[in-house]
Amino acid sequence: MTPARPVDLSVSIGTLRLRNPILIASGIIGYGKEYERLVDLETIGGIVTKTVTLLPRAGNPPPRVVETSAGMLNSIGIENPGLAGYLSEKVPLLRQLPCARIVSVEGEDVEEFQELVRGVDGSGVADAIEVNISCPNVGPHGLRYSTDAGMARDVMTAIRPLTSLPLIAKLTPNVTRIGEIAAACAEYGADAISVVNTFVGMAVDSRTRKPILGTVLGGLSGPAIKPLALAKAWECAQAVDIPIVGMGGIAKPVDAIEFLLVGCTAVEVGTAMFADPGLPAACVDGLVDYLRAAGADSVDSILGAMEVPAGRAPIRAGLPQRETAHESRRSGGNA
């Protein structure tokens, strides 16, 4: 039996080279240390840290999580030690991680975003910064920055000159036309777009007639949102030429492959990992198997490889027919 040919899984997000496209999403494994006995980080591309804010946040009142059909609603409220706590407590932990470290930040205004980007850039351990402009669980600024293309532009414009690290703008799916927000981020300095953050949702206890979450509304994640997330990732991939990091409901390796097929360069695994800490590694193995079965020697060959047959096109009310970025690429446009 001949040994299996090696398969090149490496992908690039701006200047960040990842050994494979499987990442763990923000808010899932803290800063890596918490899961050290359960996840072998040497097998995956990297992790995205719990979001760091300028000041420490205690988080939201309980209950913060509730399981719903094929999903989980959360209202954590970005509990984190703040930038100073990140620098003193978390940076030493991150330094030891055997995978890429993408640090997630969220500011309450443009100045806070700037201070956070400066601080994380200066900490020396970040391989990239995920700019969280999309958490549904903090207020009052909450979702403003990624529901408004103008505000997304303001944040990106303000932070782009402050770092040479790749900036990944994380978007909310709670908008009508996500492509427009993605395009604004790309135009004003984002190296990549990550989609999606959670969908705003709620759960009610019919017995007590009260909302289940402490903050009434929360963010829905898990397999329930996968088709929704896939559509948003695809829309972004149509709208911009920078890499897309896709996520939302990945629960098995084929889910990750689907995100790559619709045009993502990497994916983030999230909620399903709580039940199955081995899921990210299984996604890497599943990707290798898929590529081998297809006779491919590189993951590049499947990025954006979904083909929409002639005559099939999405119907979008209110949108004029136009040539998409994807089609212009294929027809020999800007590659």
Add this chain to the structure above:
Amino acid sequence: MNQVACTVLENRELAKGNFLLTLRVPRQFSKPAPGQFVHLRLSPEGDPLLRRPYSLEGFFERRGIRAVRIYYSVVGRGSRLLAAHPKGRELDLIGPLGIGFAPAPKKTAILVAGGRGVAPLLFLSRRLAEKKRRRVFLFGARSKNELYGVREVKGGRLHLATDDGSVGYEGSVLDLLEREWNEHGHTPQTAEIFTCGPHGLLHAISDFARARGARCEASLEGPMACAVGACRGCPIPLQPGADGERYPAMCVEGPVYDATAVDWERLP
């Protein structure tokens, strides 16, 4: 803490909808402390999506076989699925997790159990018996057939209470605690309280302890996602001023926590 495969040795219905589950665990599962819990994956198919945390009733090691025991009630999808698990079925478990009880060596341990909350206290009681510590077990339930595991209480004094008076004192286990404290002349210097049960009961017991300046540890219950301190999904609300503005995670700073510091009004 480890992720291990365990096997159902026994899954017995003790009373309608209430089960005792015995799981064989491998050697990689380290010896748990009373009050610690395990995070069980109930289906590899992803439904339910999240694992479920279960407090341990005991840990047993005999002729090289290691086992843990769990009490559970059928309350939702997860526990309904668990009830259908036959002997021999394999389950994925993460544990042992969390912080257990921390009894002081020289004090009398007063164990106060409400219903199914008896589980971690039976574990604690056995551990105290091994160490020949002074202890008294107060156990309340709605009725006689819900006094699960009462035969597991060996040595030390045992007092029972039932809401319907079917056995023992007719009324709340809180009354038993008050009587015990007064009649035996316990003081905060000589005794401490360990409790588990419905949060309403724990609230009342913590009020009792705080009024007397007594140390009181309660084992808490709540939904958890990761159970290893990463997701911050299981906050323990604290009394104002108890520990600044902060929510300890029930999974890693609990589930056993200083009952007098908990803001029970805000704990679901």
